[in-house]
Amino acid sequence: MSGLRAELAVRRGSFALSVRLGVAAGEVVALVGPNGAGKSTALRALAGLLALDAGSITLDGRVLADPAAGVHRPPYERGVGVVFQDHLLFPHLTVLDNVAFGLRATGATRAAARAAAAVWLERLGIAELAPARPRTVSGGQAQRVALARALATRPGLLLLDEPLSALDARTRLLVRSELRRHLQEFGGAALVVTHDPVDAAVLADRLVVLEGGRVVQGGTPAEVAARPRTDYVARLVGLNLLRGEAEGRVLRLVGGGLLHVGAEHRGPAHAAFRPASVSLFTARPQGSPRNVWAGTVGGLEPHGDGVRVQVDGLPGGTGSVLAEVTPAAVAALDLRPGSPVWAAVKASDVQVYPDAG
Amino acid sequence: MPAPTRSARPVTPTRPERRAGAGQGRVPLLLGLPALVALVFLLLPLVGLLVRAPWSRTVEVLTSPTALQALRLSLVTATASTALSVALGVPLAWLLARPGLRGAALLRALVTVPLVLPPVVGGVALFTVLGRSGLLGRPLYALTGFAFPFTPYAVVLAQLFVALPYLVLAVEGALRAADRRYEEAAATLGARPGTVFWRVTLPLVGPGVGAGAVLAWARALGEFGATITFAGSFPGTTRTMPLEVYLALETDPDAALLLAVLLLGVSVAVLVLLRDRWSGRW
Numbered sequence: 001m002s003g004l005r006a007e008l009a010v011r012r013g014s015f016a017l018s019v020r021l022g023v024a025a026g027e028v029v030a031l032v033g034p035n036g037a038g039k040s041t042a043l044r045a046l047a048g049l050l051a052l053d054a055g056s057i058t059l060d061g062r063v064l065a066d067p068a069a070g071v072h073r074p075p076y077e078r079g080v081g082v083v084f085q086d087h088l089l090f091p092h093l094t095v096l097d098n099v100a101f102g103l104r105a106t107g108a109t110r111a112a113a114r115a116a117a118a119v120w121l122e123r124l125g126i127a128e129l130a131p132a133r134p135r136t137v138s139g140g141q142a143q144r145v146a147l148a149r150a151l152a153t154r155p156g157l158l159l160l161d162e163p164l165s166a167l168d169a170r171t172r173l174l175v176r177s178e179l180r181r182h183l184q185e186f187g188g189a190a191l192v193v194t195h196d197p198v199d200a201a202v203l204a205d206r207l208v209v210l211e212g213g214r215v216v217q218g219g220t221p222a223e224v225a226a227r228p229r230t231d232y233v234a235r236l237v238g239l240n241l242l243r244g245e246a247e248g249r250v251l252r253l254v255g256g257g258l259l260h261v262g263a264e265h266r267g268p269a270h271a272a273f274r275p276a277s278v279s280l281f282t283a284r285p286q287g288s289p290r291n292v293w294a295g296t297v298g299g300l301e302p303h304g305d306g307v308r309v310q311v312d313g314l315p316g317g318t319g320s321v322l323a324e325v326t327p328a329a330v331a332a333l334d335l336r337p338g339s340p341v342w343a344a345v346k347a348s349d350v351q352v353y354p355d356a357g
Numbered sequence: 358m359p360a361p362t363r364s365a366r367p368v369t370p371t372r373p374e375r376r377a378g379a380g381q382g383r384v385p386l387l388l389g390l391p392a393l394v395a396l397v398f399l400l401l402p403l404v405g406l407l408v409r410a411p412w413s414r415t416v417e418v419l420t421s422p423t424a425l426q427a428l429r430l431s432l433v434t435a436t437a438s439t440a441l442s443v444a445l446g447v448p449l450a451w452l453l454a455r456p457g458l459r460g461a462a463l464l465r466a467l468v469t470v471p472l473v474l475p476p477v478v479g480g481v482a483l484f485t486v487l488g489r490s491g492l493l494g495r496p497l498y499a500l501t502g503f504a505f506p507f508t509p510y511a512v513v514l515a516q517l518f519v520a521l522p523y524l525v526l527a528v529e530g531a532l533r534a535a536d537r538r539y540e541e542a543a544a545t546l547g548a549r550p551g552t553v554f555w556r557v558t559l560p561l562v563g564p565g566v567g568a569g570a571v572l573a574w575a576r577a578l579g580e581f582g583a584t585i586t587f588a589g590s591f592p593g594t595t596r597t598m599p600l601e602v603y604l605a606l607e608t609d610p611d612a613a614l615l616l617a618v619l620l621l622g623v624s625v626a627v628l629v630l631l632r633d634r635w636s637g638r639w
Contacts, residue, residue, distance in 0.1 A: 047541075082545040088536075088541075090543075092560040104556075105547045
């Protein structure tokens with residue numbers, strides 16, 4: 001079977017990584033998660049820079065690691081290319097020789113390696129950088145050099161560690177769509193480690209969300225964005241997420257309180273709604289069946305054209321929800337941290353879906 | 358308030374910004390005076406050497422066969438011992454800098470012993486091992502009829518003994534300061550450990566190796582105690598410049614001064630030349 005199949009179990013002190021991952025050839029998967037979730041550990045384990053405690057790694061039918069059978073192939077025998085977060089271009093070599101390095105190291109003559117490297121630079125649109133030293137190229141260029149260097153060895157699996165985080169906002173926009181194109185042309189299995197949901201959604205066909213060393217959710221970017229299963233994912237995609245026991249069109253929330261939802265459901269469920277669906281009032285609103293809670297403003301921050309307001313003490317007195325309102329509304333309602341406020345959400349705006357666990 | 362500056366000089370961006378207020382401009386007498394004494398003490402002897410040297414005899418003394426012989430021997434042996442230091446010291450430094458090496462602290466302490474050891478003691482110690490009746494010297498002599506003492510090889514060994522630690526420490530420091538993740542990057546590109554060492558590690562610590570080699574060379578060039586103890590002082594074979602200077606002081610003090618100036622000039626010239634060569638960064 002072509003592509004990557006991996007079961008990674010790594011223990012480091014009190015942290016335990018336990019992840020099952022599959023990436024088909026030609027597929028781009030993003031490994032998303034907060035800091036400390038184990039993304040880098042997983043990447044290092046796949047590259048062979050870190051030994052597995054248990055599990056196995058198979059790439060295109062070759063066993064790269066299987067501690068139970070005593071197999072641990074060193075990084076240089078794996079055929080796993082890595083684009084490191086800060087690129088790690090060799091400072092003593094020219095851009096051309098950086099890209100030629102892998103071919104030279106695996107036995108090509110200097111001339112052959114350089115010729116092949118020049119083709120890669122051409123393909124990535126940076127042929128003119130060939131004689132430059134890495135320290136003289138920009139962040140976006142360095143990223144492309146690092147990508148060319150990894151691709152030149154024709155790896156079966158390409159790992160990218162936060163490929164865009166070292167770039168400034170404007171370069172990032174350009175490089176992101178370009179990287180997407182190169183990854184699609186790559187043909188092997190590609191795994192992108194990132195904490196940025198936009199990078200993940202643009203670059204990857206499929207997301208795997210890692211939290212506390214475990215996979216908490218997987219699916220296409222659209223699926224994950226529509227139905228977050230953890231608070232982290234909900235924050236990532238900008239949704240309010242509540243959990244509880246559904247009884248018809250009512251969700252009995254874990255933290256206490258009730259939530260009227262848009263569809264019939266029974267059993268453990270998640271409920272999600274957009275911050276823009278939350279309306280704020282200074283007095284209790286009248287009218288239609290709504291979810292109405294009293295709370296206090298926890299904080300405000302600009303978000304796009306609007307303002308994100310965190311309302312604490314709801315629902316049911318514990319959690320908090322995010323509301324998105326216009327700057328004009330903030331002024332009219334005189335919202336400031338500590339202000340009492342009423343929040344309302346239409347039942348029809350609340351998505352409910354089963355708790356997969 | 359900081360004292361007003363006379364001219365607004367742009368701050369060099371690579372330097373950390375100085376904190377205003379403390380320490381700018383005025384130097385406390387308690388620190389300034391000893392610092393000045395130290396500086397004078399270090400420089401005055403060199404000035405004395407230059408002032409007292411009988412410059413009119415320069416050509417005669419420096420072109421004398423004994424001086425040229427000693428200079429040549431010194432340059433050859435110091436260079437040979439430096440080359441040996443690099444060949445043996447870089448691998449040792451690499452070993453010491455490896456993360457997770459057990460007993461690294463003890464090994465490092467042992468390596469630094471020759472730094473604090475009086476060179477004469479080093480010479481005696483070498484004699485007990487490599488002398489004609491030494492631990493290794495006896496079987497060597499029995500087998501081959503060759504013995505190290507009183508040969509130029511002994512000079513090289515004596516210099517190696519005192520110079521090697523300088524190189525090891527300099528290279529080990531460079532290896533520790535180097536970003537080892539470059540080695541990981543090389544490995545993921547298919548480079549085996551040997552290739553990684555030659556093509557990534559060594560070039561990255563090149564300046565450190567250069568600095569270590571310069572230190573080792575300077576130390577070897579000035580070696581006296583271990584040399585005279587282990588190699589003796591035979592004109593043409595083991596009498597290096599420092600020994601020549603010392604002997605000349607008894608017979609012809611003026612010549613000794615000139616030879617000393619020559620030795621000083623050679624070391625300074627090499628240090629300056631190599632410093633420019635090695636301080637270059639990428």
